[in-house]
Amino acid sequence: MAVGNGELAVLHSIEGLRLGTTSAGIKKPGRQDLVLIEMDEAAEIACVFTLNRFCAAPVQIAKKHWQSDTPRYLLVNTGNANAGTGQQGLQDALACCDAVASLTGVSASQVLPYSTGVIGEALPVEVIEAALPAAIAALDSNGWADAAAGIMTTDTRPKGASRQIELCGKTITITGIAKGAGMIKPNMATMLGYVATDALIGKAQLQAYLEQAVNLSFNRITIDGDTSTNDACSLIATGATGVAVHAGSQDEQVFLDALLELFIELAQALVKDGEGASKFVTVAVQQGLNESECLKVAYTVAESPLVKTALFASDPNWGRLLAAIGRAGVDDLEVDGVSVRINDVLIAEQGGRAASYSEEQGQRAMSQENIVIDILLGRGEHACKVWTTDLSYDYVRINAEYRS
């Protein structure tokens, strides 16, 4: 199950960056499962990685290489997460970097490895090595769509987004791909995102842009609250257009707006493709005293199994919504000031059901595929948005039947 049609957008190429996808046969023969991304020497790359303490071997190596050298290649395999693999896993991730290095003439520390797939099985290094020449031969600036498919695990469809804006009379392109459905796909460890632009942006600035965009997109989606061991997202600026994005300029705002829009599109695509997802749900909290309490409320609602099963059932169960808001840890919340809308139907106010509310209205709102839950706390000026999905039989089936 997935929400919406999810057709892959046109993905514009980024000068200074090439992608090559091939079939190594890591888990299933014939499946496109190995992606190599090549960056020009002048390109800058920003990265964020999972905060899970059990982070996978490739995450540890990628982090180290990224901090200590100038990355030129990103190597992504699907079918095997190389996670929970101990010392051997680190050696295997390094061996893949070595292989790329010796074929391309860079040093191994200029290669960042990424793995996604089953946890706890040894990475088939030889199989990957054997396929690398084909991945190199396939390198092409028009390789985005193939790469979007090549990084999928149990995703039902590739996910990509592209934006073009005008800066200084020149066209600037931002293109990105992502895979996974946040935390919905258990052993399939999990979310990966690669976004690139041909604008010229310094390393520190690029890192700030990435963190800001991730914080308002991938960090705002939640399926079941489970964070994977392999999550990673990178933002690359090739600078090929020569158009610099200057901090504090109006151009910067235009660029950041487009960047954030693209990140949100990718993040939402992950939620919509969540296996078991039959609804796409926006939890929008407003009128909070600060952002932190807005997020507490939004996540508590978005992750409440009782709210999620009600969403699955199209049940306008306002009691569960109020109960989730009430236990979100906002200690001095005055329930009289709280109101809740579902798709513009006022369902609750002043600590109880809204006087104007009828079960038919609620039912109609909840039966939509796209649901917006608006929560007004009546305390201040702050707001946040979190995206999630429902909890269905399919979620249990997929996660109960999944065998590594």
Next chain:
Amino acid sequence: MAVGNGELAVLHSIEGLRLGTTSAGIKKPGRQDLVLIEMDEAAEIACVFTLNRFCAAPVQIAKKHWQSDTPRYLLVNTGNANAGTGQQGLQDALACCDAVASLTGVSASQVLPYSTGVIGEALPVEVIEAALPAAIAALDSNGWADAAAGIMTTDTRPKGASRQIELCGKTITITGIAKGAGMIKPNMATMLGYVATDALIGKAQLQAYLEQAVNLSFNRITIDGDTSTNDACSLIATGATGVAVHAGSQDEQVFLDALLELFIELAQALVKDGEGASKFVTVAVQQGLNESECLKVAYTVAESPLVKTALFASDPNWGRLLAAIGRAGVDDLEVDGVSVRINDVLIAEQGGRAASYSEEQGQRAMSQENIVIDILLGRGEHACKVWTTDLSYDYVRINAEYRS
């Protein structure tokens, strides 16, 4: 579905306390749904209530009456939670107290009301008033078993426990009943517990005992993390035996051990009766630096939908366990020091699968009805235990199909 046979234990009477159960017909005709508990004038009562900011009308009234007067009656109805009912709900709860007061000759503020059942519907006050004489007529010190049944909502079986100990050559009895399955039964708002003893205990001391016992029992169970709007638990000491429990004495330890044992038995009974529950799971975290980090890890594992669906599937999915431990917010956790056992099978150590582990062993351990997940953090001396259950199709069915 429920775990174990769950036969109701023999519930010894407590001198100085009588319980009367009758059928008011609040939701279903003929169902025992109204319980009155009468305490002798000398009895002390300690109370804890839900921390949910949307707490139900009866909780607000019970709290106020308990703080301002000497309680003599506890009135419990099932079938209607009187929650999310605004100002009318408060008036209705008060009206029930008035009715008890005028029939028994106490003041209304000496009556504590408790409601459990559907959220958001007006409490049928007349129906309750009409049944009160029958509840009063039924008052009996042997009324525990009837009361255990009378406070049930969708519980599949009544829950009670009883202990007798010797203090100063006299027999001291502790008896209690509880209902609900923590947070598993959504709109059925939810956990209620009533425990009484004939020992002589001062009010402040009794409150401390209750908070301590609840903290290590009802506050250590989690089904889905949802806290209800009506949760309440009371501990009554009638003092009828004249045997005082002195703070700091050896007798106190004997009493507290029995009390805690009884509370844990009741709390575990709630988990075992969780609808959709096919496993009873103990998450035991040891070797933590402090209790707080042990609890973080225990709750993250116990509430992880991925761990819970693996438990349902009897899938020894150690990758999900490690991932949950890794995201529990213990920032400086060294994964090399962590080991995990399931029912004495070592499944993970040093950040990965244990060398000695085999899938068959894991499978055998996970297919038991009672599962103990032992997590050793390798950092210190602190420990905690949390009890939970699995996440099954039935959980989704019950919570998706439930209509208020």
